[in-house]
Amino acid sequence: MKKTLLFLSVLIAGLCVNAQVVLNETFSAGTMPPAGWSIDAQASNWSASQSANAGSSSPEAKMSWSPQFNTTTRLISPSMNLSGSSTVLLQFKQMIDHYSGNYQIGVAIRSNGGVWSNAWTRTVTTSYASEQISVAINDAIVNSADFQFCIFFSGNSYNLNDWYIDDILLTKPASTDAAISSINIPTYFTGATNLSTTVTNMGLTSLSSFRVSWQVDDFDVYTGNVSGQNLTLGESMIYTFTDSVDVQSGIYSLKVWVDQVNGLAAADDVPENDTLNKTIRIPTQTVPRKPFFEEFTSSTCAPCASFNNSVFNPFIAQHGDEVVFVKYQMNWPGSGDPYYTAEGGSRKNYYGVNAVPMLFVDGKNVATSSAAVNTAFNNSLSSTAFVDIHAYYTIDGNTVSIDGSITSYTDIENATLHVVVFEGITTENKRTNGETQFHHVMMRLLPDGNGSAAVLQTGVPQSINHVVDMTSTNVEEMSDLYVAVYLQDNETKGIFQAAYGGLSGALISSDPHNSATNVNIDEPITIEFSHAVRLSGGEELTNASAITVVSLTNSDAGGTPVEFSADVNPDKNIITITPTSVLQESTLYELTVAPLENFNGLATYQYSAAFTTKTITSSGLSEIGMYKAYPNPAANFVVISGVSALGKISAVSAADLSGREIMNFNPQRITADEISLSLAGLKNGIYLLSIKGDSKSGTLRLVVIN
Incomplete structure (x- = not known):
């Protein structure tokens, strides 16, 4: 069972009159x-599945092996x-998720209900x-008032696991x-990354030459010329650009286009x-x-049993220390596992699982062989991660309490x-x-099998x-319970990040919060x-000893206690805790609590x-109330929104609260209303960002926490 790759759909809406969509x-x-x-x-082998394995979006058509048959089955179009x-x-x-042996798939056509x-x-x-x-179809059968096509499977279904089909277009x-x-580049990446595109001939005339180009936002345009081809109707080629995509952290629109088709200066017929x-998203850090x-078993x-004992x-x-793994017990074959739950059934339905054992690594189906498991492991380790997950939990009687946080270093919307x-x-x-x-x-999925x-x-x-x-x-x-947390991409089903929670003697919160x-x-x-709680080692926590385990520092003053x-x-x-003097205004502070232990001797976390x-007091500087900075506090990167009101931006700089200029920026335009700034080299503190435009200028307060 191989992992699936995502391809983008062909844009078909609004085709000109020279091309006609007959069926979609x-x-x-x-x-x-x-x-x-x-x-x-x-018919019972066919279903509408909530999966997206064919490379489009859910739902999609699915043909499964069970109930087993040895004949031909056809999904037949309207007339x-x-x-x-x-x-x-x-x-x-x-x-196609293949199991063994061989079988035939194909497309067949007929007219007037014939052969x-x-x-x-x-x-x-x-x-x-x-x-x-x-499939280019130029048979005489096409010229009919009653034309149909079918997509068929012929053979022993036992040799197939599943066949997924979507986006049928005539x-x-x-x-x-x-x-x-298609645009062949990850949505999330860092550093210079290769870009390729798939060009398909959708017309009757063979394609011999064309030019392909790409551009990120309104930055430079990069082109490549293709010649000496003979792409007939329905044929495709993948072109890899010589220039890689390499942009700073931010969110961008990547555009790819084809022109000069067969040497024509004008656009083609469609x-x-x-x-x-x-849309591509470049994280601020990895x-x-x-x-x-995830194993279904x-x-x-x-x-x-064979897979678990010999491979997993x-x-x-x-x-084991390098991965996070969870098993879902299923209610088949036969009477099934008594520890099957409806929440495990939700995960089964999400992935379209219909056989066990079945393994998913970072949301992708992986064959249950030693080679496939190790390959998936190594591929995962080498892929970019940009999400931090920290979680802790306590166990009291039959109650499990979980606290934690998840932080992404680029925007994630779905x-x-x-x-x-x-x-x-x-x-x-x-x-x-x-x-x-x-x-x-797995004993519980929270809040339920669908997550949040x-x-x-x-x-x-x-x-x-x-x-x-x-x-x-x-x-x-x-006492044998554990907690795992994972974040899943709704579009690709890929896993952004996973982590185990840590068992703690107590969960900790503060006012003010982080x-x-x-x-x-x-x-x-x-x-x-x-x-x-008490001190580590069992001594009582007192007013005097609390001062030794809690610290409060002024980050703007170099960590002064x-x-x-x-x-x-x-x-x-x-x-x-009550500071002996009032805190300074517009200042960044850090509160730290050292590990303690509960009265059973179980340690807490830092x-x-x-x-x-x-x-409280006015800085005397103008504020641009129409825009905001996020995140704020920020670490390596900040986005300023609402800047369209300023007109064309000529300069962006940062000053400390005394007015001393600290840094000048080279802003990157994300959208017409947003710019991004790299904060590399800017120390922890509070700054006033000065943004100068040709119509107005102003300042914005920014907190930096590295």
Whole structure:
């Protein structure tokens, strides 16, 4: 089972009259067969799946091996009137998850309900990653008032796992039509990255030459010339540009287009598909990646025992500290695993799992072989990660409480956050496959099997908070529970990052909280623990000893300590500190609490929170109320929005609160209303950003925390 790759859809909306869309089926209604379509034989093997494995978006068509058959099954199109037509182009996306042996897939056509005639076939002996199939059909059958085509499978279905199909498009081609059908570059990357594009001939005239170009926002245009080709209708080629994409941190629009088709200066017959755009996001920094393994398994599955014992368990013994892994017990084969849950069923449905064992690494299906597992592991480690996850949890009786935070170093607009409570080892779910111990068995997904929506801004932490009663779950030993957290891309199903939570003697919070702004300068600071705590080693936490485990520093003054008094409440779960002098306004402070322990001797973690005090006196400088900086506080990078009101920007600089200029910036335009600034070399502190435009100028206050 090979991992899938994502290709962008061909733009078809608004085609000119020289090309006509006859049929466009995206399976968006979620029904199988779609309205007007039919299935000939084995209808129960076809379904509308919420997966996106064919390379488009969910839902998509899916043909599964079960119930097993050995015949031909066809997904048949509606009847279409193509009278007067001699040629049509059929395109669709597909992904094949192969199991063994061989079988045939293909496209066949007919008129007036007659005998099927094959237009394209392939004998399958291996898996195929997502790809686009293009079939030029110029048979006499096309010229019919009752034309149909079908996509078919012929053979023993046992040799297939699943076949995914999407975006079926039938067109009457224009004369000359070169189309950009994909932009081949990751959405998220850092450093110089190669760019390629797929050019497809959608027209009747062969393509011999053309020019392809790309541009990021309104930066320089890079081009490449292609000649000596003979691309016929439906054929494609991938062109790799000699110039790589290398831009600073930020969010950009990457545009790729084709022109000068067959040497013509004018646009081709369908200019609407000559250009494709893609949003790319360049993180401000990267972090080490934790590969995330999800295994679907069962105690009634003999192949699961073989895979675990011969491949996965040895792999975890060698690399367990380098990965995060969770197992979902399934309710088949036979009676299935008694630890199956509806939440595990949600993950099964999300990935379209219909067999066990089945393994996903960073959201991609991976073959259950030693070579495939190790390859996926190494590929994950080498890929860019830009999300930090920190989580801690406590166990009280049957209750698990979880606190944490997730921080992304670029904007993420469409993701899902999942929190897993799992048991390290279970034994009471053993059944028929010979396994007696089962590892990392999922007990709860929080808040449920669908996770929670996550929209992240660059550098701005998002909190994680859950309290769950495990009474009604399959838990065998509460003391053997663990927590994992992972963030998943809703578009590609890829995993941005995963992490294990740490068991703590108490969860810790503070007022002001981390990243708080406009904090009063003359109020006490409180630190609250979810459980009573004492000093590490067992000594009582007192007012005097609290001063030794809590620190407050002025980050703007090079980390100068702030003197304070401390008061510990009788329950030993709240420390209140009161600075001996009022804090400075518009100043960055950092609060740190050293590890303590609860009354059972379980250690807590080191807690820290950075906050900025409010401005009371006026700086005497003008403010641009129409725009804002985010994130603020910032680390390596900041985006300023609302700058269109300033006109053309001529200069951006940073000054300290005394007015001394510290740095000049080279702003990068993200959109017409946003610019980005690299903060490399700017020390922790509070700065006034001066932005000069040809229509107005002003200043904006910025806090920098590295």
